[in-house]
Amino acid sequence: IEGSLAFRLTPGARNRWLELEGRAAGRQDRIALEAGERVAAGYGVLNMRGAFSVATVQATVGIDNVLNHRYRAHVDPLLLLRPGRNVFVRLTRPL
Numbered sequence: 001i002e003g004s005l006a007f008r009l010t011p012g013a014r015n016r017w018l019e020l021e022g023r024a025a026g027r028q029d030r031i032a033l034e035a036g037e038r039v040a041a042g043y044g045v046l047n048m049r050g051a052f053s054v055a056t057v058q059a060t061v062g063i064d065n066v067l068n069h070r071y072r073a074h075v076d077p078l079l080l081l082r083p084g085r086n087v088f089v090r091l092t093r094p095l
Helices: none
Strands: 002-009 017-025 043-054 057-064 086-092
Touching: none
Parallel strands: none
Antiparallel strands: 002 017, 017 043, 043 057, 057 086
16 A cells, blocks of 8 residues: 655745645565565655745745655665655746
8 A cells, every 4th residue: 555645835825835745655565476576664755845936937846755764665676775865946937
């Protein structure tokens, strides 16, 4: 079982918002042994994102995996752990 839940606040302005998202998955123990799969532990991560406008430019900023949790999703390769905390900035401008 895997799922996500997000709460978004839009304080007053149409182009301004703040979002808090949680993603979680339960333990995956139904595996394909013949394919070399291993049991994947359950996990939960917290993401935070927001956006605002300056003139005609929309800025979106965020932090994925706020708590810096190391995890492996169910279909990831065996030795791959998802990256820790990630920070990003995206700027968009309509043509």
